[in-house]
Amino acid sequence: MKPPAKFGRPAWKLHARPGRPRPKRAGRRGEGKWERVTWDEALDAIAARIRKALKENRPNEIMVHLGRPGEDGYTERVLASWGVDGHNSHTNVCSSGGRAGFQFWMGIDRPSPDYAHAKVIYLISAHLETGHYFNPHAQRITQARENGAKVIVLDTRLSNTATHADYWLSPQPGSEAAINLAIARYLIASGQTDKARAVLTKVEGGEHVEDRIAEIRAVMSSEKKARFRDLLGSNGFLLPIVVIGIGLSVFQQFVGINVIFYYSSLLWQSVGYNVSNSLLLSVSTSIVNVVGTVVAISVIDRIGRKPLALIGSFGMSISLAVVAFAFSHVDKASAVASIPKGYGTLAIVGAHVYVFFFAMSWGVVVWVLLGEMFPNKIRALALSVAASFQWLANFAISQSFPTMSRWSLSGSYIIYACFAFLSIPFILKFVKETKGKKLEDFG
Numbered sequence: 001m002k003p004p005a006k007f008g009r010p011a012w013k014l015h016a017r018p019g020r021p022r023p024k025r026a027g028r029r030g031e032g033k034w035e036r037v038t039w040d041e042a043l044d045a046i047a048a049r050i051r052k053a054l055k056e057n058r059p060n061e062i063m064v065h066l067g068r069p070g071e072d073g074y075t076e077r078v079l080a081s082w083g084v085d086g087h088n089s090h091t092n093v094c095s096s097g098g099r100a101g102f103q104f105w106m107g108i109d110r111p112s113p114d115y116a117h118a119k120v121i122y123l124i125s126a127h128l129e130t131g132h133y134f135n136p137h138a139q140r141i142t143q144a145r146e147n148g149a150k151v152i153v154l155d156t157r158l159s160n161t162a163t164h165a166d167y168w169l170s171p172q173p174g175s176e177a178a179i180n181l182a183i184a185r186y187l188i189a190s191g192q193t194d195k196a197r198a199v200l201t202k203v204e205g206g207e208h209v210e211d212r213i214a215e216i217r218a219v220m221s222s223e224k225k226a227r228f229r230d231l232l233g234s235n236g237f238l239l240p241i242v243v244i245g246i247g248l249s250v251f252q253q254f255v256g257i258n259v260i261f262y263y264s265s266l267l268w269q270s271v272g273y274n275v276s277n278s279l280l281l282s283v284s285t286s287i288v289n290v291v292g293t294v295v296a297i298s299v300i301d302r303i304g305r306k307p308l309a310l311i312g313s314f315g316m317s318i319s320l321a322v323v324a325f326a327f328s329h330v331d332k333a334s335a336v337a338s339i340p341k342g343y344g345t346l347a348i349v350g351a352h353v354y355v356f357f358f359a360m361s362w363g364v365v366v367w368v369l370l371g372e373m374f375p376n377k378i379r380a381l382a383l384s385v386a387a388s389f390q391w392l393a394n395f396a397i398s399q400s401f402p403t404m405s406r407w408s409l410s411g412s413y414i415i416y417a418c419f420a421f422l423s424i425p426f427i428l429k430f431v432k433e434t435k436g437k438k439l440e441d442f443g
Contacts, residue, residue: 059083115140116147123161124154124176154179188216230378231385242382244430245370249390251423252366255316256416257358258394259401260285260351281348285355292359304435305365305372306427312361313423319357320417322350328410362423366390372434 024042027033053061059082115121121144145151145164153165154176162168171179180199187196193213200209231242238246264285268278300308326347330339339347374382404412 054082115149116143118144118149120150120152122152122154123165124180185216188213228381231382239378239382240430241374242378242385245373245382245386246389247426247430248366248369249386250393251419251426252362253390253393253397254416254419255320255358255362255423256397256401256413256419257355257363258398259412259416260355261289262398263401263405281351285352288352288355289359289363292356293363295360296364299360300364300368301435304433305369306431306433306435308361309365309369309427309431310424312357312365313420313427315357315361316354316420317417317424319350319354320413320420323347323354324410324413324417326350327413330409369431369434373432 024035024037025033026035050062053059062082121141141151150166151161151164152167152169153162154169154171155162156170169179184196184199187193187199196213197209200212231238233239264282265278268281296308326339326343329343370383370386371379401412404415
């Protein structure tokens with residue numbers, strides 16, 4: 001069915017948000033004159049046209065554009081029930097739009113891998129296919145799946161493609177390149193050099209691909225399975241780099257971050273807040289944690305790991321000291337502990353600032369550093385040792401806090417503030433920046 005003359009194309013976008021005003025053509029097509037109509041008015045006009053065509057036995061003038069690829073047959077059955085001799089044209093409509101752009105700017109028609117004959121289809125966030133399954137290549141992807149192909153989707157979103165995928169991985173945003181490099185490394189190790197070359201060209205550009213392949217081969221040829229004694233120096237003690245990794249893990253926990261998350265509700269109740277308010281504060285600190293993590297992800301590759309950790313240490317030291325000062329005014333003389341309103345507000349603000357500085361620095365930086373700082377030959381083993389100490393430190397802090405808080409809530413936070421402050425000289429003296437370096441550089 002042709003669009004009614006008084007409605008423009010936006011009125012036909014059935015996936016638009018309900019309640020949002022629709023443009024209605026106020027003049028002839030091409031004059032650019034519009035007026036606002038409601039969504040209900042737009043749908044009534046569309047429905048009236050469809051109804052009129054069906055009553056006048058003109059079903060073949062109806063075209064339906066729905067957000068389904070059609071391989072489940074649902075839309076075909078709906079059209080058949082209307083007596084329409086047609087098929088779901090969504091893929092064709094999307095295809096025309098996608099192909100036009102390629103043709104206009106690149107002079108080629110819908111470039112793509114040979115999806116229809118593929119055995120494995122690997123889609124990354126940057127792919128048009130990943131964000132929107134119903135795209136210029138959807139039909140070929142569908143054909144491949146019907147022929148037994150596996151679809152692997154790398155996307156942080158639970159996109160339409162992800163719901164159709166055989167394997168879906170939601171990585172940290174920005175880590176896709178590292179995953180591709182790991183794939184290239186595997187391809188080289190398994191002798192699939194041509195495929196590795198293609199991956200490296202996409203990730204790093206084609207200028208020095210051969211040198212990069214030679215470098216990865218040289219590193220792999222010198223690798224052997226690490227044993228615990230490989231972590232020991234000639235003096236029988238752990239290598240300095242391993243001790244630094246353990247130090248990072250311990251400092252990350254000894255600043256007391258998990259006290260906020262494990263005991264948040266009980267912590268605020270202990271200073272006089274009721275249950276509902278304490279639970280609300282727990283939720284708000286979790287939201288701040290998410291916001292801080294997003295900030296860290298967005299800036300860590302711009303300003304570096306070491307500067308970001310230092311910023312976090314300074315921020316945590318000050319905010320923890322503020323929280324300790326506020327908690328020093330808790331009144332335990334009465335049956336129920338309480339804190340003056342002004343100091344209670346100060347404690348809440350200080351705790352949220354502390355969580356933000358942790359999340360935008362140590363919460364992310366430590367894991368990035370542990371993944372980058374160790375030499376290739378001991379990386380996996382050294383990382384596991386450092387992570388083990390992190391959990392041991394976590395256990396020590398979480399188990400000791402109830403006793404420490406009964407001794408002195410303010411004193412507990414003074415201790416956490418001291419560890420946050422001590423992390424500053426530790427970072428300055430022992431931690432090296434890893435920004436912009438390749439894993440093969442850490443020998």
